[in-house]
Amino acid sequence: MSTLSARSEDYLKTIYKLQSERKVVRVKDLAVTLGVRSPTVVGVISGLKDSGLVDQEHYGYISLTGAGEKLARTLVQNEELLKSFFREILDLGPDEAEANACSIEHYITPTCRERLVAFIRFLEVCGKGSPKWLDHFRHFLHTGEPPPCDRCGEMLPGEEKKCTKE
Amino acid sequence: MSTLSARSEDYLKTIYKLQSERKVVRVKDLAVTLGVRSPTVVGVISGLKDSGLVDQEHYGYISLTGAGEKLARTLVQNEELLKSFFREILDLGPDEAEANACSIEHYITPTCRERLVAFIRFLEVCGKGSPKWLDHFRHFLHTGEPPPCDRCGEMLPGEEKKCTKE
DNA sequence: TAACAAATATAGGTGAGGCTAACAATGTCC
DNA sequence: GGACATTGTTAGCCTCACCTATATTTGTTA
Numbered sequence: 169m170s171t172l173s174a175r176s177e178d179y180l181k182t183i184y185k186l187q188s189e190r191k192v193v194r195v196k197d198l199a200v201t202l203g204v205r206s207p208t209v210v211g212v213i214s215g216l217k218d219s220g221l222v223d224q225e226h227y228g229y230i231s232l233t234g235a236g237e238k239l240a241r242t243l244v245q246n247e248e249l250l251k252s253f254f255r256e257i258l259d260l261g262p263d264e265a266e267a268n269a270c271s272i273e274h275y276i277t278p279t280c281r282e283r284l285v286a287f288i289r290f291l292e293v294c295g296k297g298s299p300k301w302l303d304h305f306r307h308f309l310h311t312g313e314p315p316p317c318d319r320c321g322e323m324l325p326g327e328e329k330k331c332t333k334e
Numbered sequence: 335m336s337t338l339s340a341r342s343e344d345y346l347k348t349i350y351k352l353q354s355e356r357k358v359v360r361v362k363d364l365a366v367t368l369g370v371r372s373p374t375v376v377g378v379i380s381g382l383k384d385s386g387l388v389d390q391e392h393y394g395y396i397s398l399t400g401a402g403e404k405l406a407r408t409l410v411q412n413e414e415l416l417k418s419f420f421r422e423i424l425d426l427g428p429d430e431a432e433a434n435a436c437s438i439e440h441y442i443t444p445t446c447r448e449r450l451v452a453f454i455r456f457l458e459v460c461g462k463g464s465p466k467w468l469d470h471f472r473h474f475l476h477t478g479e480p481p482p483c484d485r486c487g488e489m490l491p492g493e494e495k496k497c498t499k500e
Numbered sequence: 501t502a503a504c505a506a507a508t509a510t511a512g513g514t515g516a517g518g519c520t521a522a523c524a525a526t527g528t529c530c
Numbered sequence: 531g532g533a534c535a536t537t538g539t540t541a542g543c544c545t546c547a548c549c550t551a552t553a554t555t556t557g558t559t560a
Contacts (some may be wrong), residue, residue, distance in 0.1 A: 175547065195508060208548055210509060215546090227508055227555055258449035268446045275437040283424035283475065290471050293480040301467040305456050309449065314459040341517065361538060374518055376539060381516085393525055393538055 172219070174274035177243055178202065179212050180221060181270075183232055184240035193230045246281060247273045253284045256291060256298075259306055338385070340440035343409055344368065345378050346387060347436075349398055350406035359396045412447060413439050419450045422457060422464075425472055 172180070182201050186193045198209045213230060216222040221236030232240055250269035254260045260268065276284075291299065307313060338346070348367050352359045364375045379396060382388040387402030398406055416435035420426045426434065442450075457464065473479060 173546070196506090204547085205549065206508065207510080207550085211547075254446065258446065258453070260446060260449065264443055264445060268442050271441040272438045275441060276434050277430055279430060280420065280424065280426060280434045283426065286475050287424070287471065290474050293474070299467065301465065305453065308456050308459065309452050339516070362536090370517085371519065372538065373520085373540080377517070 172239075176212060176216060177274060178270070179209075179216065180232070180236060180240045181243050181247065183222065183230060184237065184244055187232060195230065198230070243273070249281070249285050249288065252288050257287065257302065257305075259309060338405075342378060342382060343440060344436070345375075345382060346398070346402060346406045347409050347413065349388065349396060350403065350410055353398065361396065364396070409439070415447070415451050415454065418454050423453065423468065423471075425475060 179198065179202065182198055183193050186197055186201065191197070195206050195209045195213070198213075199206045202209070213222055213224060216236070217224060221233055221239060222230060223233055224230045247266075247269045250273055251265045254265035254268050255262060258265075291302065345364065345368065348364055349359050352363055352367065357363070361372050361375045361379070364370075364379075365372050368375070379388055379390060382402070383390060387399055387405060388396060389399055390396045413432075413435045416439055417431045420431035420434050421428060424431075457468065
């Protein structure tokens, strides 16, 4: 399986997403979603058909093959993980988180992705809510004020209660 | 100034970096560094000359114009900031950190970059060394063990001393 | 069912960024 | 200073992902 271009992966992911919304996927849907013209979609889809990732009859609907769906699922999962990072840690809005996730997904190394995923997992194992340090980061992000505690184990006045945990 | 392609930005950054190593920059240097053939470099450089970002005499050395250097400096600074994030927070090796920084630099939104920068700054204002939570993350990253404290304010046995700070 | 609207496909073009092969300029060394 | 290696340029070709204009097919509806 020759390696797919970033753009082809975008097409694949979009088909997957539209399909999982129980919608039938047409050329026009992809064109609208991806912001391109129909002939562009036809061209890219033609390549994906040749790669055995997409099925489409002449003038018919577009669907993923087994292989296509498997690959698309992986891609969408990766994108979701990145999106979580951008939303939950960097506090970006949903749309911006998605946009960033979608575009950088193609360019980061596997290790880098693993690390970002680990970061999100770390958040989860830190407890149900967000850990204190993340609250402090958010506060710093939006106000510019430094976090209430200075160095490990050193509390600022009146922070004994708040600063007991990472 | 029409917006530069990601690839052109790579060329610009590479010229800047080679130039700041006090090296004279030749077509061949760029070709080797960027992993392409000379005619490709000539083609891209030709575009950068048209944009007024690069100077080069026929069969001569390549250098940045004032505008080119200004732009390149910004690009390299952004890349450095991202690299810091990948190295210091995600604990990637220098080369992988650089590779990721270099490629995603073109694709993240300005806000996203600001947030990543803020994250690094947050680390700095947290104190001279790395904050406890980052140590905990690294430990989690490399061992899979959850952090020693569970929820804000709740210590695990024997963790009263270690877990007093984020 | 014929006509028309909407969707898809084809033909052909563009620009970016690659390539090879061939040619031109430069530099080095005897 | 001539020969040869190195480097830069040109010419010409490729692929990808876009475009417009036009043709074809399908769906709807009078």
